[in-house]
Amino acid sequence: EIVLTQSPGTLSLSPGERATLSCRASQSVSSSYLAWYQQKPGQPPRLLIYGASTRATGIPDRFSGSGSGTDFTLTINRLEPEDFAVYYCQQYGSSRGTFGGGTKVEIK
Amino acid sequence: QVQLVQSGAEVKKPGASVNVSCKASGYSFTNYYMHWVRQAPGQGLEWMGIINPSSGGRTSYAPKLQGRVTMTRDTSTSTVYMELSSLRSEDTAVYYCARSNTVADLVFWGQGTLVTVSS
Numbered sequence: 584e585i586v587l588t589q590s591p592g593t594l595s596l597s598p599g600e601r602a603t604l605s606c607r608a609s610q611s612v613s614s615s616y617l618a619w620y621q622q623k624p625g626q627p628p629r630l631l632i633y634g635a636s637t638r639a640t641g642i643p644d645r646f647s648g649s650g651s652g653t654d655f656t657l658t659i660n661r662l663e664p665e666d667f668a669v670y671y672c673q674q675y676g677s678s679r680g681t682f683g684g685g686t687k688v689e690i691k
Numbered sequence: 692q693v694q695l696v697q698s699g700a701e702v703k704k705p706g707a708s709v710n711v712s713c714k715a716s717g718y719s720f721t722n723y724y725m726h727w728v729r730q731a732p733g734q735g736l737e738w739m740g741i742i743n744p745s746s747g748g749r750t751s752y753a754p755k756l757q758g759r760v761t762m763t764r765d766t767s768t769s770t771v772y773m774e775l776s777s778l779r780s781e782d783t784a785v786y787y788c789a790r791s792n793t794v795a796d797l798v799f800w801g802q803g804t805l806v807t808v809s810s
Contacts, residue, residue, distance in 0.1 A: 584754055616795035620736075627787055627803055628728075628736065633796035671736050675795035678751035680726065680738035 585610055587672050587683035595691040602659040604686045606672035611652050616675040619648055619657045622685075623668045631670075632657065662688070693717040695788050695801035702807045708776040711804045713788030720769040721745040724791045727762060727773045729784040730803075737784075741794075742771055778808045 586609040596602055606617075614635040620628035630639040632648035635655060645660040659666055667690050672683040698712040713725065727739040740752040742762040750762045756775070764771045771788060786804045789797035 615793075618796050620797070622736075627789075627800035628797070629800075630796055630798050633793070639796070639798065673736075673738070673795075673797070678741070679753065680741070680795070681753075682728075682736040682738055685735045 584679060585612060585674055585676060585681055587674060587681055589670075589672060589683035589686050591686060592684070593687045593689060595689050596662055597691045598662050598664055600662050602657075602662055602666070602688050604657040604659075604670055604672075604688075606650075606655040606657070606683050608653040608655075608674060612655075612674045613676055614651050617648075617650070617655055618673045618675075619646075620671045620673065621666075621668050622671065628671065659688070664690075693790065693799045695790060695799055697786075697788060697801040697804045700805040700807070702809065703778050705779055705808055705810055707778050707808075708774055709778060709806050710772055710774045711786050711788075711806070713771045713773070713801050715769045715771070715790065718790075720764075721766060724794050725762075725764075725771045726789045726791060726797055727760075728787045728789055728797070730787070731781070731784040734784075739773070739786075744771065775806075778806075780808050782806065783808045 588607045590605045617635040619632040622628040636648045647658045669685045669687045694716045696714045721744045726741045743749045744764045761774045788801040790799040792798045
């Protein structure tokens with residue numbers, strides 16, 4: 584089973600700053616099957632990025648994804664108040680999926 | 692529009708089973724995979740498994756849950772089901788169904804079903 588490790592666990596930033604979130608896999612992941620989600624309290628997750636770098640429908644362009652192999656990054660440029668939330672990476676391969684442990688982006 | 696409507700909250704005793712349903716509408720049910728994901732209180736997301744609503748309802752489960760989880764579908768009602776047996780307190784969580792567009796991207800999510808396991 585592929586283990587995804589996200590870092591940092593918590594990111595304390597101010598609105599307008601840039602957030603850089605890391606997702607490291609225990610073995611190589613197909614870029615086609617790496618996704619990022621945002622979750623706010625009491626809500627289901629929302630898909631932000633799929634295929635490692637493609638924004639989902641309706642996602643603002645301040646969100647971007649990059650990476651390949653075992654190292655992936657989610658970048659949020661110019662944080663807006665509504666961006667403070669928990670972010671998860673997820674992979675799917677060999678008919679199995681896993682999620683990372685999450686990164687909480689909080690207001691500094 | 693795509694909608695996934697899940698069954699209501701459940702309270703179960705340890706050792707019992709729970710069956711959560713997810714009724715899909717607004718798209719061709721057999722054309723898209725459905726995943727199940729759970730989230731224990733205050734914890735992260737855990738992938739549970741996937742079902743192909745066509746192809747005889749082929750499934751794949753997380754190794755941790757293999758043997759306790761069963762996912763099925765009813766194409767006549769566009770509904771998928773997730774049954775979890777031999778419940779223990781650690782199974783207390785919100786359970787989500789989620790539809791993918793390709794196979795891996797979980798685009799549409801149900802509202803979640805809280806399952807509480809308590810004696």
